Amino acid sequence: MPKHNTRKRKYLLPGKNLIKGKAEVKTLHLADMVICVNGSILRFERFAFKSCPVLFRGFRKVETSQFTDMKRSSFVRQIYSLLSENVTSTTASRYETLIKYVRWVDDSNDTELIDKDMFHWELIDGFMTWCGRQNSKGLLSRPVWGRHRTNISWLLKQLNRTQDTKRLPKISNVSGHTTPHKSLDIERELKPITKRLFNSYFKLLEHYNAGTMPEKHPLYDKELLELIAQKKGIKGSDRVAHFAAFSRAVQPSSGHKNNPITKIAMMLCYLFTGMNTTPLAKMKISDVNFKEVQGGKYILDSVKGRAQHQEQDSALGFSKHAKDFIESWLNVAKSMANGDSNSPLFPYYSKDGQIKLYSEIGSSPHASINKLLTRLDFPKITPSILRKTKMDTLFQATESVYLVAMSANNSIKVVSSQYLHGTSGEHEKKLNAAMDAKFSNAKGVDINTAVEEAKYKHSNILDHYEYEALREGSNRSHEARTPTGIRCNDNKQGAVKTINKMLERIGVEMNSDEEACTSFLDCFECEHHSLVSDVTDIWLMMSFKETLQELEVTPAINSMPPKKMNTLLNTIETILGGFRDKSPENYKQAYELQKQTSHPLYSNIYSLNDLHEVFS
Structure with a gap:
């Protein structure tokens, strides 16, 4: 029978080296x-x-x-x-x-x-x-x-x-008494600001790659500053400060040399995403992902710091400018971080070179940039203002409260209360158009002509990119470029029913696939038209105008009523002025084409009359 071992096992006592010391508690003053x-x-x-x-x-x-x-x-x-x-x-x-x-x-x-x-x-x-x-x-x-x-x-x-x-x-x-942010005017404010920010970014990028700093911030525009100084009567020491602000912004005494380009990069990110400073500042380089969605988009992975941590609409890469920017900035951010993907995407550098987050310091990245923009007579821009601009533009393009609510991560109830009566930009355009029409009428212009001129003077003229973005996701099988240079968004609408009835009276039957609106002289009044400042569109309208003018002085072959002729000429003149303001380069190209020869559709003076008789 085996003997049991009666010796008790000794307890293992921890040595002093295994005992963790008490955490030191410091009193925060x-x-x-x-x-x-x-x-x-x-x-x-x-x-x-x-x-x-x-x-x-x-x-x-x-x-x-x-x-x-x-x-x-x-x-x-x-x-x-x-x-x-x-x-x-x-x-x-x-x-x-x-x-x-x-x-x-x-x-x-x-x-x-x-x-x-x-x-x-x-x-x-x-x-x-x-x-x-x-x-x-x-x-x-x-x-x-x-x-x-x-x-x-x-x-x-x-x-x-x-x-x-x-x-x-x-x-x-509460919302009924809230004064919302005023959105930026796309043509007069947002586009010029964006262009200057892009130019500044790529100039600062050249200096970063070369290891140098510019003498003046790239936003500097001597001619514009001179005009503003004269207009506002800025003199003496105020005038000196007016110009010197752009030099001080990039001086070593103003901060680390990496900060100017980082601030501009954050401003551009505001433009593309509408994200707030805090979530943007907390992002790491590794939070940027590329996804093959609709041609490829860069996605910024972040969670909103409010509204139940909703995900944000933070896609970049929907345009060539956006992709070029984010790809170049990723290279800069990685270079600053020596390849560490866990470093901040938009770092702030103290004067001694320590990296901090913009959400941790006592200054927002857009504060110093806005000081320079206001000296150039541009409005200040913040994430909130840019989000409002994005929402207003989306609503004007789609008139869909649902799409705006989805984009803004807001409830439909909140958004519908904001856009119940349209946008302030729309009201301003309509008010300006009404005042223009009233002024023209007071000068003796027929009231109907005055209204038509004012309406097109203050209408939305799109460039090619804007039109493509507006029509994205729509049924585009019935789009057409009309003989007047106007885009038809749906030639199954408009006067198609009237035309079908006229054809039925004379015994002509049309297949549903062949049905289309051909009343091109009525496009100006149709709700399904768009004005696009493309070279071909402008050239067509110039040729149309020139042929109209030739017809006007040739009554023997002119079958168009004089009143309609005058209205058309006034309307076209106004639209061409809008094309020139919207896309000066395209207008110049179209003008050169017209100087050489009219569009083939208007090869001679009879062309318009033939088109009118066939299609009207």
């Missing part, structure tokens, strides 16, 4: 409690003093001994802890609401702390009531009041007081 978001510096030390005073004048700190210390450091630490997690663009809004709330608590004669609780329900209820009274007096807008309520509600939820959020007052019709 109130002065160090700072959050940087979208160019704003949120200083939580303000909450320690009565009425939350401003502690900095520029870069100089104000002496705090002049302020009343409220002895509430634990409260300051509490709100800093809440707001410093998951910092987004909304963090600044919550901070401002807390400043307003604490200031009200400190300054109101009717309030006093209950159980030393800064978030006691009676205080919160009193603040909401005060906001309501301020709104009634016209001292606080309904959207700001609604924003305060939203931020207080978020705060209560973080404090596990969800039931109290249900006691907050309901604030109705």
